[in-house]
Amino acid sequence: MTTLTSPPRTTHTAAQVELAGVTRTFGAVVALAGVDLTIPAGSLTVIVGPSGCGKSTILRTIAGLDSPDGGVLRIGADDVTSRSPGERDVTMVFQDYALFPHMTVEGNISFGLRLQARHDRRSGPKREQIRTRVGDVAALLGLEDLLGRRPAQLSGGQRQRVALARAIVRRPSLLLLDEPLSALDPQLRASARAEIIRLHRELGTTLVLVTHDQQEALSTATHLVVMERGVVAQSGSPDELYRRPASEFVAAFLGSPPMNLHDRGGLRIGWRPTDGQLESRSADALPIEGVVESCEYTGDGQHVRCTGPDGGFMLVQREGERWLVPGDSVRVAVPTERLHRFGPDGTRLS
């Protein structure tokens, strides 16, 4: 696969996207309950959240495949709320790739450009330009040797690359991907994820990706958006959301194994399983005692599940520490600066 060091010919200006008070209902179902969101120009923004929280509806609204009931959508400086999909300079890649089965890979990739050429003979792309652009994109995605094949003769990962090639060959200033990796097995997912990150960097376009996989979201995004029941729970850099979750919902949603949460004095206290220090006697720490219930070997350590005085908790134990077995008593200290505090309504305190 070719890695371009200078900006490729597929580069286009990257667009900022802004949603203000966007609402959408389907009968009694509120899919979007007033979404306020800015997607920075040139970012790789990942929208993540549990099933049914409105992720796909946001993407479809940005693409113009669905119309909001209220609110404003801007792409760049333009209010595009009532513009048709064709007037938005946006391309969306669907979960199932939707390739044309009777066309070759080359035919699939060039389809949009050929259509454009037919509609607009004067300023549309010329045959030679189409060939060059398809060649460039095929090189970028490592598809040069597959151009003569049909979709049925490709692996899942190759089909995904063809769908991406078909989208980026049109040089959109905004590229939308709905669960692009969901059809791939875990090993292919990891390499496809790396490919999307590289592609984003080389294209310089704004890329918005939807997933329900929080691990994938954390590792892929430059800008992360967590959705909760039709609204944005929090948006910012992945690091910001992981280290300073704005609510108990975001805290519990991001991170694997998930954050431990306890009731303490009318508040909710949270700590990451990696922040618990075994056998530490530090004064500036919350002590928690428990009994080991089960241990899960992870290769470089253990995930240890314990029962404590006020419910269970999880601890991540690294290699080199005392090896725990079920029935062991443990004493864990959580440094005060690593504690997260949430009020009765779930919002972060301090």
Ligand SMILES: Nc1ncnc2c1ncn2[C@@H]1O[C@H](COP(=O)(O)OP(=O)(O)OP(=O)(O)O)[C@@H](O)[C@H]1O
């Ligand atoms: N065309 C439709 N008609 C009726 N209800 C819809 C329609 N599209 C979406 N919904 C509902 O709106 C809500 C949000 O759906 P959406 O597909 O945006 O969620 P999602 O976060 O992408 O979910 P998933 O991760 O399961 O794909 C859901 O309750 C869904 O059932």
